[in-house]
Amino acid sequence: MFSSDRNAHRQKVAFPNMSSATFSNGTSSSLMLIGAAAALWHLRRSSSDRGSRSAIKCGNARLRVGLRQHAKLLLAAAALLFPSFSYAEDSSDSALLAKAAADAERGLRQTFTNLQFEDFGPAPVKGPLYQAIAGGRIVYYAPESEHLLFASIFDKNGVNLTALAQEAGATKRLKAIDTAVAFAIGPENAPTVIEFTDPDCPYCRALDRYWTAKAAEGKPVRRLVFFVSGIHPEAAAKAEHVLCSSDKAAAFKAVYAGAAPAVLRTCPEGRAKVEAHARIVGSAGITGTPTLIAGSKLISGFQQAEIEAFLSTAKGAHAPR
16 A cells, blocks of 8 residues: 555654655645645634634534534545555455355355255345244245245254244144034044145145045045135135035035036035134135145145155044144
């Protein structure tokens, strides 16, 4: 920043001898003297003015203005004299960020040795991260950068912390579900799932075909069905039709196979149960279909691998109470 002359460097530290110093960018130290002189002139003028009666009344205000202008002049002089200060500060910040990134990447590779990482860099997410539940699913929110994350968080041992939190939430919501009002399908001694479904949901229909295939393999399940009637316009009417039919299981199969009954049956009992289901759906925070509660695990959507994992460990499972 300064001249290579050792004496010149010392003169720059000792301000009384700076009048002849020149910085590496050619800026003369006389600029600092000009700034300082201007600041002193302003302060002297302010002090002189306060000697008058009128200045006494507004002296404090003038003094404040004078000090502000004095500060601005000194800052301007400092910026001209020491332009590399801000550059050095920026360079230092960049070096710190680069070191932090290198340390983070090293830690990532050393902690998760079973994964191969092709690239590494800063993420757009900034600031603290908060956890929330939407539709039975864990989401994360970063208010500083206004990001919403649909993701899973794993610890260094490979434990899915998001799944654990979601299961804990599902267990909590399960306690608020009155399974006595559910529409039951399947044998009582089979592994039991709570199923939130919509007669017009294509993935719900695919899930019903999956259950039928499992039953054909000798692996039936007991489904405690709750109808979700707030997504498709005819869902409530079709759910009521099923619940008002003499053979409810057959009516359910027909509707989920895509049949359009010529007349949709209605009855007070069926309507009351559809309304009861709607209240349970709301209290459980279910916003999408199909949604399953299998054991203590919440499964959003027709996730066949997750369902298979449940069935492989849930033989003879009792119905949730």
